Amino acid sequence: MIHRIKGTQDLLPGEIEKWQYLEQKARDIFARYGYMEIRTPIFEETELFVRSIGQETDIVQKEMYTFADKSKKSLTLRPEGTAPVVRACIENNLLAGSGTLKLFYMGPMFRYERPQKGRYRQFYQIGAEVLGPDNPLIDVEVMEMLVRFLEELEIHPYQLHINSIGCPGCRPKYLKVLRAEITHALPQLCADCNRRASTNPLRVLDCKVETDQAHINALPASLDYLCEDCRTHFAVVQRFLNNRDIHYSVNSRLVRGLDYYEKTTFEITSDLLGAQNALLGGGRYNGLSESLGGPAISGFGFALGEERFILALPKEDYFWMRPEVYLAPLGPACFDFAVTLASQLRRNEIRAFLEFGDKSLKSQLRHADKLRIPFALIFGTEELHRKEIQCKNMRDGTQVTIRAEVSEIIRAIRGDTAR
RNA sequence: GUGAGCGUAGCUCAAUUGGCAGAGCACCAGGUUGUGGCCCUGGGGGUCGCGGGUUCGAGCCCCGUCGCUCACCCCA
Incomplete structure (x- = not known):
């Protein structure tokens, strides 16, 4: 691994x-x-x-x-x-x-x-x-x-x-004074500060050790120089x-x-x-x-x-451009149509998700629910024979039969006014 | 580089004194001829991090090792 x-x-x-x-x-x-x-x-x-x-x-x-x-x-x-x-x-x-x-x-x-x-x-x-x-x-x-x-x-x-x-x-003038003062206080400072005193005296100012604080506060500040x-x-x-x-x-x-x-x-x-x-x-x-x-x-x-x-960041649900519609073809016989329909929807700027595995309707709807996709298009051979399609609203569970055409589908999922 | 804590199912964690590896969630299937969420039933899943040792027997004890996490240091 x-x-x-x-x-x-x-x-x-x-x-x-x-x-x-x-x-x-x-x-x-x-x-x-x-x-x-x-x-x-x-x-x-x-x-x-x-x-x-x-x-x-x-x-x-x-x-x-x-x-x-x-x-x-x-x-x-x-x-x-x-x-x-x-x-x-x-x-x-x-x-x-x-x-x-x-x-x-x-x-x-x-x-x-x-x-x-x-x-x-x-x-x-x-x-x-x-x-x-x-x-x-x-x-x-x-x-x-x-x-x-x-x-x-x-x-x-x-x-x-x-x-x-x-x-x-x-700064050089300040560093000179700082170095001198630190050297003076060195015996009272922690081991890290003793090391910093020679490598990078400015860092001594950043020390968080409790017992050093009083000594460090007494050190000169760059602001005064x-x-x-x-x-x-x-x-x-x-x-x-x-x-x-x-x-x-x-x-x-x-x-x-x-x-x-x-x-x-x-x-x-x-x-x-x-x-x-x-x-x-x-x-x-x-x-x-x-x-x-x-x-x-x-x-x-x-x-x-x-x-x-x-x-x-606040603990919120952050935005995701989730698909607007989930295509749920019933069985391999309807799959060709599903591929064509998905393509047409996408050309019309609809975010469409198509399941490629041969999954049951139940599991397809479960999947759509998990992805929180608002609409599912359900169609089997019966519907397609009549050039129809089921459009299910996944939020409220309502379902309507519409003509299997892109313009109808767009109307159904985006409302009459949208296009 | 230093220190501490933790490694068991996809995730979160149990497992008595050393005695048959479990639960919840997730996943899959069924309850419903072709309808998600809630509920019920069933199912798949494991190198107990890895390697040694002790023992009749180790997830548990010992040694080593790797990894993760947090902290020191330092910085975003």
Whole structure:
């Protein structure tokens, strides 16, 4: 028995409808905010991710699916979507204009991690990028769109957390102070923090160990070390979030795991999820384009985890384009007619289901009921001899005899007015 | 990479001290010459994850192994 790879999943009928719903709603709201879709390859040169995400990050250090192809080139299954999008923009010269470029994408990402609730090795993200000016109103518009998106999906409660982690101009100064303070507190901190202190001091801020909290709260916050430009940027973001009546909390301990972020970072969490409680996250990445050899263009973007949205979605019956009519021929003698009729109905845009097995009427109706198809067309040799057909309404059980013609059938299942 | 919990029918789970592998749901058939849901009757289905060991006898005890789940880590 061969079965699926750890951390992957088969999305089956009954579950996939939620995904279609989610993706359809995403396309809808992206269209309203002026985004166009982009699709990039599922694998890239390894170097793209190393340079953008950062050599020392966990993603690059231990989570990438990296392999050599037959020409010995090192390739990597994409662990995130921003770097490939920016790469594609540079390569196809989409950044030539001076305006704002808004793109969205959706698709699978890959990270080699131990699976748990809401976390998979192949997982799906929907994300968007705004390339162009370094304008804080972009940050606000993206967050507003996401809050609207959550409301339309009826996902609640959720919390928006924002922070500013400074820019290459002011962050080094902050990191120096942070390092010094952490070193000072090190004896009182947990083993993980002791390790992080040297590998990635920002992550110490993210520690959840109870006994560390008091010490961590006493550590300096990046917000207190922002340069003039970063401070103004963050102030404008907050002012306009307030204007739009968007509830948020400033979380000076919000740290992101990718090195390209600067200035604004944000995250939306929900306790509808498990321990992995982030529905989505994102931030500003002004230096990314240039570091990948493109023009000096600013960027802001986010990615949301589809699996996590599915977990948070209200427990409802999601839409399925189920067949409108089930053809139940009685015996092989009527099958030719059934095939022809199904074809005619479909040409008239009727969703028709035809059973191919030689099943009893009882089992065919049971099947139609199980698929919740609203009408069944029943016909045996007697009916066909008279050019008639039985049309049964599966909801109320009523049944009428009609002429075996497409126009009659359409009238019967869609009502007199429809066509 | 680390830790814990769990692997018995398609699904959810029982099985006393180690003593003939079960139920509900689902599925199929019949009750109805050609009519679904509700009800009744019957039926098909099992490498008890896998491999060793102990024992007259193992789903149960022991060792190993694989898988799943959750959590740590990290992130979407």
